Amino acid sequence: MTDISMNKSAPVAKGRQIPDRLTSGWKRGLKSWEALLLVVAVAIFIFNSFASPYFLDPWSLSDASFNFTEKAMIAFAMALLIIAGDIDLSVASIMALVSTVMGVAMGLGASTPVLVFLGLGTGLLCGAFNGVLVAGMGLPSIVVTIGTMSLFRGISYIVLGDGAFTGYPADFAFFGQGYVWWVITFELVLFALFAVLFGLLLHGTSFGRMVYAIGNNATAARFSGIRVNRVRFILFLLTGVMSAIAAICLTSRLGSTRPSIAQGFELEVVTMVVLGGVSILGGSGSIPGVVLAALIMGLLTFGLGLLNVPGIVMSIIIGALLIGVIALPRLWKMVRR
Amino acid sequence: MQADTSAAGGTPVLRLSGITKSFPGVRALNGVGLELFPGQVTALIGENGAGKSTIVKILTGIYQPDEGVIQVNGRETRFPTAQAAGEAGVTAIHQETVLFDELTVAENIFIGHAPRGRFGLIDTRRMENEARRLLASIGADLDPRQRLRELGIASKHLVAIARALSIDAQVVIMDEPTAALSHKEIHELYELVEKLKAQGKAILFISHKFDEIFRIADRWTVFRDGQYVGAGLMSEVDEARLVQLMVGREVDQIYPKRHAEIGAPVLTVAGYSHPTEFDDIGFTLHRGEILGFYGLVGAGRSEVMQALFGITRPSKGACRVDGQVMVLRSTAEAVNAGIVYVPEDRGRQGAVKGLPIFQNVTLPSLNRTSRSGFLRLAEEFAMARDYTQRLDLRAASLDQDIGLLSGGNQQKVVIAKWLATKPRIIILDEPTKGIDIGSKAAVHDFMSELAAEGLAVIMVSSEIPEVLGMSDRVIVMREGRIAAEFTGDQMTPENLVRAAAGIEGAAA
Numbered sequence: 001m002t003d004i005s006m007n008k009s010a011p012v013a014k015g016r017q018i019p020d021r022l023t024s025g026w027k028r029g030l031k032s033w034e035a036l037l038l039v040v041a042v043a044i045f046i047f048n049s050f051a052s053p054y055f056l057d058p059w060s061l062s063d064a065s066f067n068f069t070e071k072a073m074i075a076f077a078m079a080l081l082i083i084a085g086d087i088d089l090s091v092a093s094i095m096a097l098v099s100t101v102m103g104v105a106m107g108l109g110a111s112t113p114v115l116v117f118l119g120l121g122t123g124l125l126c127g128a129f130n131g132v133l134v135a136g137m138g139l140p141s142i143v144v145t146i147g148t149m150s151l152f153r154g155i156s157y158i159v160l161g162d163g164a165f166t167g168y169p170a171d172f173a174f175f176g177q178g179y180v181w182w183v184i185t186f187e188l189v190l191f192a193l194f195a196v197l198f199g200l201l202l203h204g205t206s207f208g209r210m211v212y213a214i215g216n217n218a219t220a221a222r223f224s225g226i227r228v229n230r231v232r233f234i235l236f237l238l239t240g241v242m243s244a245i246a247a248i249c250l251t252s253r254l255g256s257t258r259p260s261i262a263q264g265f266e267l268e269v270v271t272m273v274v275l276g277g278v279s280i281l282g283g284s285g286s287i288p289g290v291v292l293a294a295l296i297m298g299l300l301t302f303g304l305g306l307l308n309v310p311g312i313v314m315s316i317i318i319g320a321l322l323i324g325v326i327a328l329p330r331l332w333k334m335v336r337r
Numbered sequence: 338m339q340a341d342t343s344a345a346g347g348t349p350v351l352r353l354s355g356i357t358k359s360f361p362g363v364r365a366l367n368g369v370g371l372e373l374f375p376g377q378v379t380a381l382i383g384e385n386g387a388g389k390s391t392i393v394k395i396l397t398g399i400y401q402p403d404e405g406v407i408q409v410n411g412r413e414t415r416f417p418t419a420q421a422a423g424e425a426g427v428t429a430i431h432q433e434t435v436l437f438d439e440l441t442v443a444e445n446i447f448i449g450h451a452p453r454g455r456f457g458l459i460d461t462r463r464m465e466n467e468a469r470r471l472l473a474s475i476g477a478d479l480d481p482r483q484r485l486r487e488l489g490i491a492s493k494h495l496v497a498i499a500r501a502l503s504i505d506a507q508v509v510i511m512d513e514p515t516a517a518l519s520h521k522e523i524h525e526l527y528e529l530v531e532k533l534k535a536q537g538k539a540i541l542f543i544s545h546k547f548d549e550i551f552r553i554a555d556r557w558t559v560f561r562d563g564q565y566v567g568a569g570l571m572s573e574v575d576e577a578r579l580v581q582l583m584v585g586r587e588v589d590q591i592y593p594k595r596h597a598e599i600g601a602p603v604l605t606v607a608g609y610s611h612p613t614e615f616d617d618i619g620f621t622l623h624r625g626e627i628l629g630f631y632g633l634v635g636a637g638r639s640e641v642m643q644a645l646f647g648i649t650r651p652s653k654g655a656c657r658v659d660g661q662v663m664v665l666r667s668t669a670e671a672v673n674a675g676i677v678y679v680p681e682d683r684g685r686q687g688a689v690k691g692l693p694i695f696q697n698v699t700l701p702s703l704n705r706t707s708r709s710g711f712l713r714l715a716e717e718f719a720m721a722r723d724y725t726q727r728l729d730l731r732a733a734s735l736d737q738d739i740g741l742l743s744g745g746n747q748q749k750v751v752i753a754k755w756l757a758t759k760p761r762i763i764i765l766d767e768p769t770k771g772i773d774i775g776s777k778a779a780v781h782d783f784m785s786e787l788a789a790e791g792l793a794v795i796m797v798s799s800e801i802p803e804v805l806g807m808s809d810r811v812i813v814m815r816e817g818r819i820a821a822e823f824t825g826d827q828m829t830p831e832n833l834v835r836a837a838a839g840i841e842g843a844a845a
Contacts, residue, residue: 216691
């Protein structure tokens with residue numbers, strides 16, 4: 001990143017030179033929300049390693065990564081959606097429906113590639129359904145996706161009732177249980193891959209720029225020649241597909257499908273996105289922030305688990321975290337002034 | 338209430354003197370005066386932006402004047418709140434009257450001062466009887482128990498008037514009351530005004546329509562650019578004189594209009610129509626030309642321009658760019674066709690606040706500053722630097738949030754954004770509204786330069802000096818239609834105002 005750069009080749013017009021930037025990139029980085037998250041992540045890591053002798057074991061850390069990998073994959077897409085000013089609360093229900101569709105197909109004898117294909121297709125369709133209602137018909141996303149949250153999971157309940165699908169093919173287990181190298185799981189690799197891809201998409205492409213523009217002022221974005229509803233539709237598709245990928249991993253890891261699969265994930269995903277510094281009102285946020293937030297939530301859950309903190313207390317802590325992070329940025333802004 | 342209702346005048350119920358009101362960057366009113374007499378209708382006349390709305394807001398306690406005196410029945414008073422104005426007997430019926438759709442007619446009439454029964458509860462029966470009596474007194478045949486939602490606009494006006502009477506108002510302000518009414522309803526409103534006059538109310542009537550002013554007003558007051566111009570009796574004045582007073586200023590600003598070679602037609606619009614906003618719009622725009630669009634607020638000018646920019650779709654008609662028929666379904670298609678639009682509502686439609694200046698500039702040109710979808714920051718800065726400099730932008734850095742700039746500088750960024758797309762046709766909607774004088778000159782200067790470079794420019798403006806100073810040709814719109822077109826010597830303030838207001842004999 002350049003500091004104050006004066007371009008000498010620019011045609012000398014009547015106006016005065018305006019510098020590109022006043023503060024350099026790393027100076028800003030130091031004061032950013034992401035820097036604070038990094039400090040918190042390191043602090044939790046250090047605290048955990050003192051609190052429990054089992055924490056630093058590579059295998060248990062590897063196990064712990066499942067606490068966040070699936071949710072984080074959805075959180076990347078959700079971050080873009082929230083930055084653009086929308087939200088998708090149906091992601092966990094999309095996961096349930098995707099898992100159910102795969103379960104039915106498995107019952108009919110489908111092979112692993114077919115299962116994956118059907119799963120991704122289901123996620124895409126669910127995303128398209130949300131997208132048509134929100135971007136196509138102009139309905140508010142929060143209402144639409146609360147509706148489809150019940151709808152998608154409702155279908156799973158109708159299909160499965162009290163039952164469950166078990167007996168997925170042996171090679172299907174790789175997605176959620178496989179290791180790529182040593183303690184590095186396939187899910188962790190996917191997580192890292194999508195972190196990079198979504199980071200590039202949001203911060204490095206014109207599509208990402210449009211997402212920010214829409215989130216800050218959708219009307220002005222439209223008046224700037226941006227196909228606002230097309231971008232919003234694509235974001236719902238992306239969220240649907242990422243939910244499907246998360247569902248494939250989770251189903252593979254559990255080895256079974258129940259209609260209650262991934263129940264409550266949507267809140268943890270949104271918490272992760274907001275903790276990552278994405279404004280719930282849209283317009284700002286970053287993928288590195290979401291990555292750090294995913295790590296923090298994973299380390300926190302794992303650490304609390306090692307300390308034998310009961311699940312109910314854990315959900316209280318997650319709830320407090322969500323409220324805390326919505327209040328904190330405001331405090332943070334006051335401090336920065 | 339004053340006993341004196343003689344047509345000759347007597348003492349004013351309400352007198353304003355030396356009223357001054359400033360907003361950041363604008364002086365909306367500068368030492369104006371106004372007198373209202375019992376039993377008489379005073380018409381307040383002026384162009385858009387003359388300060389009529391501001392004076393209404395001061396009279397109804399919404400704004401506080403910076404200086405000046407308000408007297409009611411000769412006693413000096415102040416209206417710190419809307420309620421205080423109401424208690425002093427001043428009430429207003431706005432263009433879009435503030436009423437409550439979900440409440441009944443009677444509840445609307447008595448909201449805030451309903452008759453109370455035992456335990457402080459509202460005495461519904463008494464309220465409805467009172468409402469019936471009030472409605473009957475103005476000849477309105479409405480059921481007090483009906484919900485307002487079920488009524489038409491004209492009936493809502495009647496409810497608003499009944500409300501005014503229920504607080505025993507001495508002064509009734511009618512701000513363009515006929516704007517949304519049908520012919521028959523207007524007629525009924527005139528009768529009602531006569532009734533109110535007979536009851537000794539002082540009426541302030543704001544309208545752009547000269548025929549109705551001459552029909553019902555007894556007195557006139559003219560404002561221009563926030564200044565008091567004159568007042569008198571309607572019987573002693575004619576249309577020509579009022580028009581002259583409204584616009585009759587010397588063009589006190591030098592407009593940097595340069596000579597530009599008017600070239601071949603670029604844009605041809607024919608039969609453009611919209612179900613509600615405009616009808617049968619047709620015109621041709623040439624290279625190097627600045628075409629002015631003048632009209633009253635609500636004449637449909639912005640709506641036509643937004644249809645050309647792909648925001649709304651016309652129901653009929655065709656638009657050709659260089660002879661090729663264009664169907665503009667989205668703003669992206671309009672930009673591709675070389676048509677760009679600088680909107681009037683800068684805050685909502687122009688600037689993307691929250692994004693830095695350079696990102697605002699490159700927003701419609703991202704396909705040129707990126708390679709296969711990936712952004713090139715260096716190219717973005719180069720583009721932003723180039724165009725903002727040409728417009729003489731004042732900013733700390735290009736990385737600064739556009740929301741931190743003044744209105745005029747935001748406007749420069751919005752114009753820079755469009756120039757960077759290398760358009761063929763640029764539409765500027767009220768380009769200098771609400772911006773400081775320095776930026777105004779920069780925008781005018783630049784407009785001239787663009788035309789000289791061969792761009793075709795459409796300028797929508799409600800400021801007569803600007804329209805006359807900058808345009809090669811002026812189209813006047815009225816009520817969604819093209820009312821007249823003027824060139825050369827025909828481009829006079831009087832002609833524009835007459836055509837915009839629909840005064841006979843304006844055809845030239």
